[in-house]
Amino acid sequence: MDSIDTLVLNIAELVTPPASEKARHGRSMRELVRKNDAAIAIRGGRIVAVGPRAEMESRFQSKQIVDAQGCAVVPGFVDPHTHAVWVGKRTDEFEQRIAGATYMEIMAAGGGILSTVRATREAKLDQIMAETKTRLDRMMAHGTTTAEIKTGYGLALESERKLVDAINILDEEHPMDLVCTFLGAHAIPPEYKEDPDAYVDMVVEEMLPEIAYMVYRVTLRDGRSYQRRGVQFCDVFCEQGVFDVKQTRRILESARRHGLDLKLHVDEFEPMGGTSLAVELGATSVDHLVRTGEKELRLLANSETVGVALPGTPFGLGHTRFTPARAFIDMGGALALATDLNPGTSWCESMPMMMALAARYMGMTPAECLTAVTINAAHAVGLGRQVGALAAGYQADFLVLETDDYRDLVYRYGVNLVGEVYKRGVSAV
């Protein structure tokens, strides 16, 4: 018998998208693998095999048994768009918005992103890490086992470097896997208010050439270590009043030359043409897509770029217009969901909350929601061959739900139905 570390037994239903080399497009987002009384064999933090319990028990000898107690098991969620690394809160601003101020008005008055920038610039690394860690813990308790985090509350070389440090050290210290995105172009910092192009110059000429080459040492469990690049993606907030398409193109083309993969924030409030740019540049993902027109959606649907919907943002702002996910999927697009976790528009750590919103306000079925928070979200951060599915060769990141029907994650809402969280085969919550 093959020796393994862990065998997961007594699963009411194992539900997962199939292992997929690329993000799942269109109708294939509904195609899930659903197995009753399956078992999962795990060795070295990876899945060795998934199969019928009886067969697996005769095939493997395991050091440890995980009893799923008749509950449903799904892959750990991947949150492919967060701004999780910041300090402070914006509760006052939230109250102002309820009283009628718009998000863009608050931002124009020096509130919004810039108030978090002030607080984050002043904060020490330790404080940033401590505040971020409480959010990572909460994300993990709600099922997120891999997340992307963007910089962008520094907006200056040293403070952006500090955020890259925070993300990379947390990646080492916290069980969650983190993907780091450089978002120096998150807002125009106050000192460049009168000359945004000069800030773009600085991003391209000073920040990218430094930040793209930051490296960190990663230590494996067996003690071996290797050096890794600290930043995987570059992103730009392409929006009216922030960065226009021309500035966005300049930053992303530069980032690509430095070997970074690309992401974009587009069409959150006004359509700007950023979606076409994302497709043209072969971005890994293009995010928000609330106001994107049909022609650009169709262009995106026919590309390999993953669309990422962030339903927590319209929800957080009390808006009723969401990403037209139903139309996009019906066009054959590949969609992922993310929290957009941030202190302004959407302080929510829960991916199931995003599934609940997506089903109700974006017409997505429970199966599409599950694909959107697992394999497609993994492809949106370039990790679709490592995480986001329960299949041989994938990381053993899985959730034992407090229900036997994974659809209850979507049907019920506002509560946490994630019972146990396993990261690389180890209990993490």
Add this chain to the structure above:
Amino acid sequence: MDSIDTLVLNIAELVTPPASEKARHGRSMRELVRKNDAAIAIRGGRIVAVGPRAEMESRFQSKQIVDAQGCAVVPGFVDPHTHAVWVGKRTDEFEQRIAGATYMEIMAAGGGILSTVRATREAKLDQIMAETKTRLDRMMAHGTTTAEIKTGYGLALESERKLVDAINILDEEHPMDLVCTFLGAHAIPPEYKEDPDAYVDMVVEEMLPEIAYMVYRVTLRDGRSYQRRGVQFCDVFCEQGVFDVKQTRRILESARRHGLDLKLHVDEFEPMGGTSLAVELGATSVDHLVRTGEKELRLLANSETVGVALPGTPFGLGHTRFTPARAFIDMGGALALATDLNPGTSWCESMPMMMALAARYMGMTPAECLTAVTINAAHAVGLGRQVGALAAGYQADFLVLETDDYRDLVYRYGVNLVGEVYKRGVSAV
């Protein structure tokens, strides 16, 4: 020094509506008592005094100290409208709705409420109680210390009696206080489909005369016991395709003669005139109010009847029209919030989720939200002099939040910021 059971110390901020003989109307919903470094003195499950820490420490000698660890403390929430007692799930129906079926279409086809009626009629008392208990536990973990539960999945004398039994036994066994509402007129049962008036006859002539007089023995902690009426309220689902205003009036007038207080479901999908009826009959609360017109809202605002908004219901259905709470409060109305916890439109146990919805989609401030889930919700179930405020004489039902700012309950969402829950001075979660 006065001897007490418990002293709650180290409170960052104690936030509560003032003790109020009546529900708080209009602008007074924003008036909160906010105290820094306050302490709460508790004896026999009730609050003896709330005051500055130094004064309280010199005045009282306490057997036990509760350390709030620098967090905010608010009153336990009162959920004044739930259908928490049922068996089974309606996950399939949820999927059908996403695919386009309306709630009323599903109901007309024998799904909806009637499918839960079939399951609940067949279930044994033990099973009903066990399934309900898991929901009560989850409600309490999210801060609910008192809740109303309606019958209405029996729709026949014996099965409605069974639900009254379940609610009253759970009230005894579970730390949460429960208020029982008879909702025999929740739907027209299949066997009366062709003759709804005959069902109304049965509610009035057979069910009410029995159910209004069910009694239960309540045992106090000191061993003494007394008999208590099992049902406090009668409610009717006054809606197109369910019960019309004439039928509603007949049932409620009969209930009143049997000594029950009144509640109504009105204007969830179509305005029917039920709000005026509620005011005329002096109902304790009138609930839903999504489609209520300005004239009726104004009538209600000027009455002592509490309006109860259930934002989880439009949310659960993916609708974008909510109760016009801003207008209603500005007219001087008294509003409460509730979950409407039920297996069809809104399976959500969390009152903070309702606050998050109310702020974003109904324009309510955090202060109004807090009043709406505490003192006003208590008045909506006739308990506003016992629970819903942190003041001398009130039950010691309080929450220690995982934040120092109660507004974070509204600003953040989809996660649980309720840290510790105390019911009658005793830790309950």
